[in-house]
Amino acid sequence: MTLEGEVREAADRILDADEVTVISHIDADGITSLSVLMQAITRAGVMATPVFLRQLEPLMMHRVPQDNSLKVFSDLGAGQQNLLEEHGLTEDEVVIVDHHVSQEVDTPYLQVNALPYGHTKFSAAGAAYLVARAIDADNRDLAKLAVIGNVGDMMAREDCGLIGPAREIAADGIEYGNVAARRDLNIFGISTRPLHISLAYSSETPVQGVTGNPQGARRLLERHGIRTRTGEGRWRVWEDLDDGERQSITSALAEQVIADGGDVEKLTAELYLFPDETPHTALRNAAEFSTLLNACGRWARPEVGAAVCADDRGVALREAEHMLTHHRATIKELMNYILKTGVEERGAVQYIHVGDRFPDTVVGIGAGMALSRLNPDKPILVMCSLPEDPSLTKVSMRATDRMVEGGVDLQAALVEAAAPFGGAGGGHAIAAGAYIPREAEEEFLGLVDGCIGRQRTRPPMP
Ligand SMILES: [Mn+2]
Numbered sequence: 123m124t125l126e127g128e129v130r131e132a133a134d135r136i137l138d139a140d141e142v143t144v145i146s147h148i149d150a151d152g153i154t155s156l157s158v159l160m161q162a163i164t165r166a167g168v169m170a171t172p173v174f175l176r177q178l179e180p181l182m183m184h185r186v187p188q189d190n191s192l193k194v195f196s197d198l199g200a201g202q203q204n205l206l207e208e209h210g211l212t213e214d215e216v217v218i219v220d221h222h223v224s225q226e227v228d229t230p231y232l233q234v235n236a237l238p239y240g241h242t243k244f245s246a247a248g249a250a251y252l253v254a255r256a257i258d259a260d261n262r263d264l265a266k267l268a269v270i271g272n273v274g275d276m277m278a279r280e281d282c283g284l285i286g287p288a289r290e291i292a293a294d295g296i297e298y299g300n301v302a303a304r305r306d307l308n309i310f311g312i313s314t315r316p317l318h319i320s321l322a323y324s325s326e327t328p329v330q331g332v333t334g335n336p337q338g339a340r341r342l343l344e345r346h347g348i349r350t351r352t353g354e355g356r357w358r359v360w361e362d363l364d365d366g367e368r369q370s371i372t373s374a375l376a377e378q379v380i381a382d383g384g385d386v387e388k389l390t391a392e393l394y395l396f397p398d399e400t401p402h403t404a405l406r407n408a409a410e411f412s413t414l415l416n417a418c419g420r421w422a423r424p425e426v427g428a429a430v431c432a433d434d435r436g437v438a439l440r441e442a443e444h445m446l447t448h449h450r451a452t453i454k455e456l457m458n459y460i461l462k463t464g465v466e467e468r469g470a471v472q473y474i475h476v477g478d479r480f481p482d483t484v485v486g487i488g489a490g491m492a493l494s495r496l497n498p499d500k501p502i503l504v505m506c507s508l509p510e511d512p513s514l515t516k517v518s519m520r521a522t523d524r525m526v527e528g529g530v531d532l533q534a535a536l537v538e539a540a541a542p543f544g545g546a547g548g549g550h551a552i553a554a555g556a557y558i559p560r561e562a563e564e565e566f567l568g569l570v571d572g573c574i575g576r577q578r579t580r581p582p583m584p
Pocket residue numbers: 151152197221245246275
């Protein structure tokens with residue numbers, strides 16, 4: 123089949139379906155893919171239900187419904203087709219919209235995947251958009267979301283712009299009017315970060331005296347007569363500058379890089395802007411929009427990102443912005459919670475269950491920080507529940523260098539202890555995580571404690 127053929131067949135199957143379940147990944151590409159598909163499908167009058175999965179793995183398969191709906195997997199599925207088979211999904215009830223390497227299986231599931239056709243810079247959101255446009259040519263407004271997904275998956279990074287079919291999709295958005303592309307300085311935060319911060323903390327091309335040096339960046343701006351604040355005292359952002367101002371800074375940086383014998387090839391890039399969004403917000407350009415969506419995923423709230431993609435500019439946007447800006451504060455809050463509540467000590471580990479108070483994605487980091495103020499001889503084990511899946515418990519463990527020197531290997535302990543429950547564990551000797559069934563918590567804890575105890579071949583150094 124051709125890519126066009128795959129796209130057409132996927133669209134036809136969706137249009138023929140009575141009901142669709144869209145199952146997607148929780149990062150920016152997964153969230154935009156799901157949003158593109160959900161909007162295209164519901165606009166066509168077909169009922170659709172969204173399901174987000176942090177990964178397609180055995181213990182999470184129960185969230186894929188066993189019903190009569192057509193299951194459309196986006197940004198996942200290609201590499202886990204054996205799981206779809208094991209879940210009893212037949213060929214005619216599955217469509218995979220993905221860009222990952224495909225796994226060989228007996229069931230010839232329909233896939234929209236540009237990778238086998240040689241398009242390596244094309245994310246799942248791009249594939250989802252092709253399907254959306256095949257469902258109805260009027261869905262061109264959704265090209266903007268595909269641009270965000272592609273940029274979020276770093277598809278524009280190496281070539282300093284989108285190429286191939288991803289570039290054609292951007293062109294659709296430009297023609298529709300909600301996307302603008304321009305060659306510009308290759309920096310992050312052009313819509314929300316103060317100029318000197320944006321210049322100092324974008325390191326694609328290091329510039330002596332500017333990169334990592336906000337004071338130096340301010341002096342550069344001053345030397346070129348560029349005001350850093352507006353008349354009302356607000357920090358100006360890169361997007362506020364006029365063409366002449368942007369040109370003079372870009373030239374100054376280029377001169378500096380050349381003078382230092384550096385390469386200016388990646389100093390500029392094609393940036394993707396969204397003229398229909400409010401200036402000075404993270405929604406205003408593809409790079410910052412995708413970062414906002416990734417923050418939602420990291421906080422285990424991908425549905426908030428999807429609401430923003432579906433034009434919710436009220437509560438969902440405020441929540442998403444909160445998640446973007448309060449990441450560090452939450453980790454600190456978690457650390458304080460662990461210290462204040464106290465851990466329970468077993469023979470070889472100390473542990474705490476934090477319920478669903480904190481997003482599971484920050485639990486490991488907070489546990490590591492708390493460990494420095496807890497018993498220095500025992501690894502910490504933190505359990506938390508997943509708000510979207512009460513049947514599962516996420517386990518995070520952290521150790522210290524000294525414990526590892528003493529024989530502790532958290533990864534080995536978690537893999538061994540999770541195996542009897544069909545759970546999966548991974549990570550390193552010093553930091554590891556696992557998913558286990560909720561009802562196995564107590565027994566699992568005992569197994570981990572036993573493993574760690576046996577690993578401690580040498581007594582800790584005094
Ligand atoms: Mn992806």
